[in-house]
Amino acid sequence: MDVEIMTIGDELLYGQVVDTNSAFMGQQLGRLGLRVRQITSVSDRADELTAALDQARARVRVILMTGGLGPTKDDLTKHVLARYLGRALELHAPTLAHVEEIFRRFNRPMLDVNRQQALVPSGCQVLHNAVGTAPGMWLEDGETVFISLPGVPFEMKKLLTDEVLPRLQTKFNLAPIEHVVVMTAGLGESFLAEKIQDWEAALPANIKLAYLPSLGSVRLRLTGTTDGQPSGYDHDLRPRMLALLPALRERIGSYIFAEEDVPLEVVLGRLLLEKNYYLGTAESCTGGAVAQRLTSVPGCSAYFRGSIVAYDNDLKTSLLGVQADTLAAHGAVSEATVREMAEGARARLGCEVALATSGIAGPGGGTPDKPVGTTCLAVSTPAGTVSKIFTVDRGRATNIEYTTQVVLQLLWQQLMGR
Amino acid sequence: MDVEIMTIGDELLYGQVVDTNSAFMGQQLGRLGLRVRQITSVSDRADELTAALDQARARVRVILMTGGLGPTKDDLTKHVLARYLGRALELHAPTLAHVEEIFRRFNRPMLDVNRQQALVPSGCQVLHNAVGTAPGMWLEDGETVFISLPGVPFEMKKLLTDEVLPRLQTKFNLAPIEHVVVMTAGLGESFLAEKIQDWEAALPANIKLAYLPSLGSVRLRLTGTTDGQPSGYDHDLRPRMLALLPALRERIGSYIFAEEDVPLEVVLGRLLLEKNYYLGTAESCTGGAVAQRLTSVPGCSAYFRGSIVAYDNDLKTSLLGVQADTLAAHGAVSEATVREMAEGARARLGCEVALATSGIAGPGGGTPDKPVGTTCLAVSTPAGTVSKIFTVDRGRATNIEYTTQVVLQLLWQQLMGR
Numbered sequence: 001m002d003v004e005i006m007t008i009g010d011e012l013l014y015g016q017v018v019d020t021n022s023a024f025m026g027q028q029l030g031r032l033g034l035r036v037r038q039i040t041s042v043s044d045r046a047d048e049l050t051a052a053l054d055q056a057r058a059r060v061r062v063i064l065m066t067g068g069l070g071p072t073k074d075d076l077t078k079h080v081l082a083r084y085l086g087r088a089l090e091l092h093a094p095t096l097a098h099v100e101e102i103f104r105r106f107n108r109p110m111l112d113v114n115r116q117q118a119l120v121p122s123g124c125q126v127l128h129n130a131v132g133t134a135p136g137m138w139l140e141d142g143e144t145v146f147i148s149l150p151g152v153p154f155e156m157k158k159l160l161t162d163e164v165l166p167r168l169q170t171k172f173n174l175a176p177i178e179h180v181v182v183m184t185a186g187l188g189e190s191f192l193a194e195k196i197q198d199w200e201a202a203l204p205a206n207i208k209l210a211y212l213p214s215l216g217s218v219r220l221r222l223t224g225t226t227d228g229q230p231s232g233y234d235h236d237l238r239p240r241m242l243a244l245l246p247a248l249r250e251r252i253g254s255y256i257f258a259e260e261d262v263p264l265e266v267v268l269g270r271l272l273l274e275k276n277y278y279l280g281t282a283e284s285c286t287g288g289a290v291a292q293r294l295t296s297v298p299g300c301s302a303y304f305r306g307s308i309v310a311y312d313n314d315l316k317t318s319l320l321g322v323q324a325d326t327l328a329a330h331g332a333v334s335e336a337t338v339r340e341m342a343e344g345a346r347a348r349l350g351c352e353v354a355l356a357t358s359g360i361a362g363p364g365g366g367t368p369d370k371p372v373g374t375t376c377l378a379v380s381t382p383a384g385t386v387s388k389i390f391t392v393d394r395g396r397a398t399n400i401e402y403t404t405q406v407v408l409q410l411l412w413q414q415l416m417g418r
Numbered sequence: 419m420d421v422e423i424m425t426i427g428d429e430l431l432y433g434q435v436v437d438t439n440s441a442f443m444g445q446q447l448g449r450l451g452l453r454v455r456q457i458t459s460v461s462d463r464a465d466e467l468t469a470a471l472d473q474a475r476a477r478v479r480v481i482l483m484t485g486g487l488g489p490t491k492d493d494l495t496k497h498v499l500a501r502y503l504g505r506a507l508e509l510h511a512p513t514l515a516h517v518e519e520i521f522r523r524f525n526r527p528m529l530d531v532n533r534q535q536a537l538v539p540s541g542c543q544v545l546h547n548a549v550g551t552a553p554g555m556w557l558e559d560g561e562t563v564f565i566s567l568p569g570v571p572f573e574m575k576k577l578l579t580d581e582v583l584p585r586l587q588t589k590f591n592l593a594p595i596e597h598v599v600v601m602t603a604g605l606g607e608s609f610l611a612e613k614i615q616d617w618e619a620a621l622p623a624n625i626k627l628a629y630l631p632s633l634g635s636v637r638l639r640l641t642g643t644t645d646g647q648p649s650g651y652d653h654d655l656r657p658r659m660l661a662l663l664p665a666l667r668e669r670i671g672s673y674i675f676a677e678e679d680v681p682l683e684v685v686l687g688r689l690l691l692e693k694n695y696y697l698g699t700a701e702s703c704t705g706g707a708v709a710q711r712l713t714s715v716p717g718c719s720a721y722f723r724g725s726i727v728a729y730d731n732d733l734k735t736s737l738l739g740v741q742a743d744t745l746a747a748h749g750a751v752s753e754a755t756v757r758e759m760a761e762g763a764r765a766r767l768g769c770e771v772a773l774a775t776s777g778i779a780g781p782g783g784g785t786p787d788k789p790v791g792t793t794c795l796a797v798s799t800p801a802g803t804v805s806k807i808f809t810v811d812r813g814r815a816t817n818i819e820y821t822t823q824v825v826l827q828l829l830w831q832q833l834m835g836r
Contacts, residue, residue: 015444287713295705
C-alpha cells in the first residue's frame with residue numbers, strides 16, 4: 001500500500017523551516033508496513049495545492065497532509081480540500097466547544113477566525129486535536145483516503161499516533177509488523193556489515209535488516225512481516241526474531257550497547273544507577289556538550305553530579321587540580337592532561353566516575369604537531385583511568401559532537417569492563 | 419522563474435534521514451530571487467524518478483536534484499537522467515584523474531564502481547566537486563535545466579554556492595536582490611508585528627518584510643528587488659533599504675541585537691571582547707547547554723573562561739560558594755540562589771561577567787509551589803547582579819533550550835546597559 005506525504009506551506013519552500021514532520025511520518029508509516037512513495041512540499045497557493053492533490057491521487061491510495069490549518073488567511077488546506085472534493089464546510093460542534101474551552105483557559109478573546117477552526121468538510125471524520133485548536137480530518141473519496149493534520153510537530157505527532165495509525169491499520173487490515181532494534185557504537189556501517197555478512201545473508205525472507213547510521217553509532221533494525229501468512233497475526237514472529245540475536249551477539253557483541261531503541265546516554269544512566277556510581281565530567285573542547293547530552297535524560301540527577309568546563313588552562317589547574325608541570329610538559333591537549341582532568345573531576349565533583357575531554361575543535365588553534373581535530377579523552381573509574389587520542393577534523397560542530405559520542409562510548413566500555 | 423527541488427533516496431522516504439538539503443537550497447535560491455515551486459522527494463526506483471522528472475518538467479524551468487550519485491547500485495540518478503534525456507554516458511577525464519587522486523591520497527584500492535563516478539551524460543557541463551568523488555552535473559534540454567548534485571550536505575553546499583548559483587544568475591540574467599537582516603530577541607512575532615505595523619505598511623512595493631521566528635528570537639528579513647527597473651542593477655537599492663532602519667530602531671530598538679544575520683552568541687562574544695570582559699557560566703537546569711552554545715563560536719577562548727555545572731546541590735556550595743542557609747531558606751530554584759551562583763562563578767572562574775541558571779526542567783521534580791518549568795536566571799557584571807524568574811513548560815528539551823536563550827538575552831541586556 002503506497003502513501004504520499006504532502007507538507008504544505010511557503011515557509012518550507014523558502015527554507016525558513018526544515019521539514020522534520022516528513023521523516024517522523026515516514027518512520028511511523030514504515031513501521032506499519034506502508035510504503036511512502038513520494039514526499040511533496042507545496043506552497044499555500046490554492047491552484048498549486050489542487051494540482052499536487054490531483055497528481056498524488058493518481059499515484060497512491062492514501063494522501064497524508066500536514067500544514068495550512070491555522071486561523072490566518074494563508075491557511076488554505078481545509079478550503080482547498082473541500083472544494084477539490086466538492087464538499088461544503090460545516091460547523092463541528094464538539095470542535096467549537098473545544099476551541100472555546102482553550103480560549104477560556106488562556107483568558108483570550110476569541111475572534112471569528114478562531115471560530116472558523118471548527119468548520120470541517122461535510123462527510124469528514126474529525127480527528128480530535130487534544131493539544132491544539134485545529135482538528136485533524138480524515139476524508140474518503142472513491143478509493144482514496146485524504147488525511148489532513150496540523151503542521152505543528154507535537155500536534156501532528158499526537159494525532160498521527162493516536163488517531164491516524166490505528167485507523168489505517170483497521171481500514172487496510174494491515175498485517176502487523178514487528179521490529180527488533182539493536183544499538184551499536186564504535187564500528188562503522190561497512191565494517192559492521194562485513195562482520196555480519198553471513199548472518200545477514202541467512203535471514204529468512206520475511207525478516208529484513210536496515211542499517212541506520214548516525215555519528216559514531218549504527219542502529220540495526222530488523223523488520224519482520226507476516227507476508228505469505230494471510231491467516232492473520234503470527235504469534236511466533238517476535239520470538240523467532242529474538243532467536244536471531246545470539247548469533248548476532250557472537251559476531252558484534254562488544255559493540256552492542258542495547259537491544260532496544262534507546263540512546264547511549266540512557267543506557268549509561270541505567271548502568272550508573274545499577275552500580276550506584278555518581279558521574280561527573282571535566283570538559284575542555286566539548287565546552288559542556290557532554291554534560292548537556294547526559295542531562296537531556298529525565299531523572300539524571302540520580303546519578304549525574306555536575307561538570308567543570310575548564311576552557312581556560314588556568315582553570316584546569318585551579319578547579320581540576322591538573323599539575324602545572326603536566327600542562328607545561330605535554331600541553332593541554334595530551335593524554336597526560338586529560339587523565340589528570342578526569343581524576344581531578346572525580347575528587348572535586350565527588351563522583352566515583354568521571355570523564356574528560358581536551359582537543360582542538362578548530363577551525364583555528366592547530367599546529368603541525370597537533371592539527372585541528374586532535375582530541376584526547378579519558379575515563380576514570382574505581383578500576384583505574386584509561387585515555388585515548390585521535391585526530392579527525394570534520395568542522396568544529398561535528399568535531400564537538402563526535403568527541404561527545406566517543407567519550408560516552410569509552411565510558412560505556414569501562415563500565416561494562418570491555 | 420520557478421525551480422523544483424528534487425531529493426532522491428529511499429532513506430528520505432523511510433524517514434531515516436531528515437531532508438535538511440532542501441531548506442538550504444530553498445534559502446539560497448530565494449536569495450537569488452528564484453521561487454521554489456515544489457520540493458519532491460522520490461525513491462531510488464528508475465520508473466518513479468522518471469515519472470517525477472516528467473511532472474517537474476511541466477511545472478518549472480529548473481530542476482535541482484540531490485542524491486543518488488554514489489558508487490553503489492542503489493545510486494541511479496545519473497543513469498536515469500541520461501536515459502531520460504537520450505544521452506550516452508561518457509568518461510570525463512578530469513573527473514577520473516580527480517577520483518584517482520583522492521584514492522591515492524587515502525591509500526585505498528580503487529574499484530571499477532569508483533571509476534564509474536567519472537562517467538557523465540554526453541553534453542553535460544561537469545561541476546567540479548572539490549570535496550568528494552561524485553561530480554555535479556548541469557544539463558540543458560530544450561527549455562529546461564537539469565542540475566544534479568551529490569546528497570552529502572557539505573558537498574552539495576559547496577557545489578551549489580560555487581558552481582550552481584553563479585551559473586543560474588548568468589543563464590537567467592537575474593536581477594540581484596538585496597537582503598537586510600535585523601535580529602531581535604525577547605519579543606514574540608505578533609507583538610513585534612503590532613509595534614511595527616505602520617512602518618511595515620509604509621514599505622515601498624519592491625521591499626518585502628519576512629518574520630522568521632525561532633525559540634525566543636525573531637529574524638526580520640527585508641528583501642529588496644529591482645522589479646520594474648529592468649534597466650539593470652539598482653545601485654541605490656541597498657542604501658534605500660538601510661535608510662528604513664532608523665525608523666525601525668525607533669519602534670523596536672531595545673529588542674534589536676544585530677543588524678546582520680548573526681546569532682546572539684556571536685554578538686555576545688564581540689561585546690565581551692570590546693569590553694575586555696571574560697565570561698563564565700554556573701549552570702544547574704541547563705546542564706551545560708549555555709556553555710555549549712557559547713563555545714560553538716570559533717575563537718571563543720578569547721573571552722570564555724569556563725563553566726561549573728552544579729547539578730547537585732552540594733556542588734552549588736562547594737564549587738560556587740552558595741551559602742547553605744540560602745539553599746535551605748529559598749531552595750535551589752530561587753532568585754537568591756542563582757544570584758549567589760552567578761557571583762560565585764565570577765570569583766571562582768576568574769571572570770568579570772557570569773551568568774547562572776537553576777530550574778525544574780521536568781518532567782519530574784515539580785511541586786505545587788514550583789511547578790515544572792519554573793526557572794531562575796541571574797547575570798552578574800561589575801555593575802551588579804540582576805535576576806529573574808519565570809514559569810513556562812514545553813517539555814524538558816524545549817525548557818532547556820528556551821532557558822539558554824533567555825539567559826543569553828539577559829546577559830546581552832546587561833552588557834548593553836538596557
